[in-house]
Amino acid sequence: MAGAAAATNGRLRKRVVILGGGFGGLNAARGLAHLPVDVTLVDRKNHHTFQPLLYQVALAVLSPADIAQPIRSILSRQKNTEVLMDEAIGFDLERKLVLLKTGARLEYDYLILATGSTHSYFGKDGWSKLAPGLKTVEDATEIRRRVLLAFELAERQMLETGSHPALNFVIIGGGPTGVELAGAISDIAKLYMARDFRHINPGQAQVVILEGSPHILGAYPDDLQVSARKQLEALGVQLRTNTKVTDVQPGYVMVGDTRIDAVVTLWAAGVQASPLGKLLGVETDKKGCVVVDQYLNPPGHPEIFVCGDLAQVMQDGKQVPGVAQPAMQMGTYAAERIGRLIGASHGSDGTGNSKGFRYFDKGDMATIGRTAAVANIKWPFKAHWSGFPAWLTWLFVHIFFLVGFQNRFFVFWSWAWTYLGEKDGVRLITGSQELPGWETSDGAYGTLTTKPLEAELPAVR
Amino acid sequence: MAGAAAATNGRLRKRVVILGGGFGGLNAARGLAHLPVDVTLVDRKNHHTFQPLLYQVALAVLSPADIAQPIRSILSRQKNTEVLMDEAIGFDLERKLVLLKTGARLEYDYLILATGSTHSYFGKDGWSKLAPGLKTVEDATEIRRRVLLAFELAERQMLETGSHPALNFVIIGGGPTGVELAGAISDIAKLYMARDFRHINPGQAQVVILEGSPHILGAYPDDLQVSARKQLEALGVQLRTNTKVTDVQPGYVMVGDTRIDAVVTLWAAGVQASPLGKLLGVETDKKGCVVVDQYLNPPGHPEIFVCGDLAQVMQDGKQVPGVAQPAMQMGTYAAERIGRLIGASHGSDGTGNSKGFRYFDKGDMATIGRTAAVANIKWPFKAHWSGFPAWLTWLFVHIFFLVGFQNRFFVFWSWAWTYLGEKDGVRLITGSQELPGWETSDGAYGTLTTKPLEAELPAVR
Secondary structure (H helix, E strand, O other): OOHHHHHHHHHHOOEEEEOOOOHHHHHHHOOOOOOOOOEEEEOOOOEEHHHHHHHHHHOOOOOHHHHEEEHHHOOOOOOOOEEEEEOOEEEEOOOOOOEEEOOOOOOHHHHHHHHEEEOOOOOOHHHHOOOOOOHHHHHHHHHHHHHHHHHHHHHHHHHHHHHOOOEEEEEOOOOOOHHHHHHHHHHHHHOOHHHOOOOHHHOOOEEEEOOOOOOOOOOOOOHHHHHHHHHHHHHHHOEEOOOOOEEEEEEEEEOOOOOEEEEEEEEOEEEEEOHHHHHHOOOOOOOOEEOOOOOOOOOOOOEEEOOHEEEEEEEEEEOOOOOHHHHHHHHHHHHHHHHHOOOOOOOOOOOOOOOOOOOOOEEEEEEOOOEEEEEEEOOOOOEEHHHHEEEEEEEHHHHHHHHHHHHHHHHHHHHHHOOOOOOOOOOOOOOOOEEEEEOOOOOOOEEOOOOOOOOOOEEEO | HHHHHHHHHHHHHHHEEEEEEOHHHHHHHHHHOOOOOEEEEOOOOEEEEOOOOOOOEEOOOOOHHHHHHHHHHHHHOOOEEEEEEOOEEEEOOOOOOEEOOOOOOEOOOOOOOOOOOOOOOOOOOOHHHHHHOOOOOOHOOOOOOHHHHHHHHHHHHHHHOOOOOEEEEEOOOOEEEHHHHHHHHHHHHHHHHHHHOOOOOOOOOOEEEOOOOOOOOOOOHHHHHHHHHHHHOOOEEEOOOOOOOOEEEEOOEOOOOOOEEEEEEEEOOOOEOHHHHHHHHOOOOOOOOOOOOOOOOOOOOOOOOEOOHHHHEOOOOOOOOHHHHHHHHHHHHHHHHHHHHHOOOEEEEEEEOOOOOOOOOOEEEEEEEEEEEEEEEOOOOEEEEHHHHHHHHHHHHHHHHOOHHHHHOOOOOOOHHHHOOOOOOOOOOOOOOOOOEEEEOOOOOOOOOOOOOOOOOOOEE
């Protein structure tokens, strides 16, 4: 019934299918709002996640709802657009069909592929359980659970046995995510948790970043790399560059023959493109990114646009980075390009979409703990900022770009309260109480070593 | 080391072990703050949950962190108290020991047992997966996931097949929890979700309450029961009293031979006491509540206090109800009683703790949707209120009692925004996308019926 109606409808107007509700897909959808097209946005999740702030959910400063919003709500007033919670599992490029997991297929005249990237454990998929990465709200709450639980289990073990494993938090990867996680864990331990425990000293927590390359924040200019290193060391974070992890085990990681103990191990190293890129059957690079031309089309497919992390876009001999800004710009570009192709009037951001896509780089920022950051500012002026000024810039840019006014409002206040020390943050442990590396007597991992009840133990306290 | 130190310490001062960080345990701990005792509070969770607002987390108005707070943070400034995240699994009343799951044992001079209650499926434990109840933050997010996912799956199926199962939300149990869930689901469907969907009409969602007894809100006076029924029916909620559920299946429930379809089934019926009551080895009633005397002691154990849902306290021939107020008062009483027993000075709330415990009943309230409620006020004056005045009373009482000022602040604003229609609420679906009752082709439950990709389907739209 609705199917039929929609079908008739579909005959009259071009159909655009957008896969992915991240920065790329959402901006494409918005760009298509006033064009004579029918838009269907498909995402596995019901919500858009503001990934730049995800680490603050992971480290208990913000709640998931502060930085994630239902895609339906964001687009609810956009009448030519519908949202479908489903998953694409294949394509029929001949007949211009997207095959969905639930067995239905979506016809398209234009396809915008913006399904982003996921973690790459370099083929060691067994590591993913032991060292979660940070891409989704679920990842964030899992990381939060593990970090907070480590302190609880240490307190418990200290109380019972008078000792506990060293509170080493090992972060694999020294990019922006690794740096932001490291700063935030160190803050939590030193600032927020210090007064809550009686037997352990959370301030003794040691955060270690293991980076395979010679430098952290490899994409940043040298002076900011140096400054970031100083700021991290000021927070007591230990940096080990040129350090390639060879194994990840419950309770420790191996670097060659060196064992590094870890109550919690986090993954901020490799990423790989969403598998949908390969399913297109066009050329992809080794990360699975789709090689596209200046119009973001795979060669020979002017009706297909690939945006964000999933696209391999070369500019001035370098690949455009897989972060939020380029993804947003690509989404907007794809929408404008479609407007031009169907000969409809369309808004313009001045970049002129008869030309190919060009990434307009305003710069990059990474926070280092509570009040420090590095900012490589390229627009409206060029500057390299560090410390508090960089952090303030970061704060306002992120507040400004956060989807949804009410979220901005709440995030701002959460931060205000947290930084004023009045708010405890969101330190809830939900879900399992198991943590890899804390052995049980039966050899399984999870809780602390249990002692037989029959045994004559000295009672605690 | 710490163990030793604590042990010496323990020789000098009486030790109080509190099991459970709910209203009873938390108030007991606070009452002991200024007594010369060492207090250990043990809870499986790291957080206290403000259960009266849990249904608002379940129905996406509030975030978990708005109504739950780490027990450590709440008690962090209370120097004679330590918090342990662990679980009691047994007692040695002779030697005054609590056995913990992790194998340690806690010595006590006084034991306060306040581990509350859990759902009772009347022996049909298989129902728990199909009809979750509402006791913990995890329960709340699971209910939220199911309710929101039902709309998503219906939209998806409508888009693909032109029809979807009736959006029946069945709530088993017509007590305060059932009534509050019913009102909130009806609100979400009619107010917040209406504009977000293109193919289904969320307003057609039908909420059904199945109550075994002749009346909903059985504990309330007749006039308020009648008023509650009217207010629920005004919201379009269907009430079926004298209706005993005989089976719960994925996608439907059975009442005798009658099948009632249900995309989501929720459990708000029976509760049973925490198993720890029985482990004490003293007399318990059929629900597992510990029979206590006027001092909240099980007969013959003046050193053991049982508080909250777990205690069977008779007063004026009726059992004191298992809600927040009596639990708080019992916790406070137990602390004062201990103060008196050890001959220490102590605060008094005027109830006079040389006398036995007496529940001072200020009344009960239950909300019915967004702006209605029933309030059976007994203090400071007697009144039966309905509708908006009752709801306002409910609002301010709950804001006032919510633990933690920053939470109050955020909850208040969340409500303001939500009720002003400016906030979308917390409509995030996290975790699995499976929902019992939506059959897959392979017969498993979870996603929609999938169609073979080979089959020639009419494409969607």
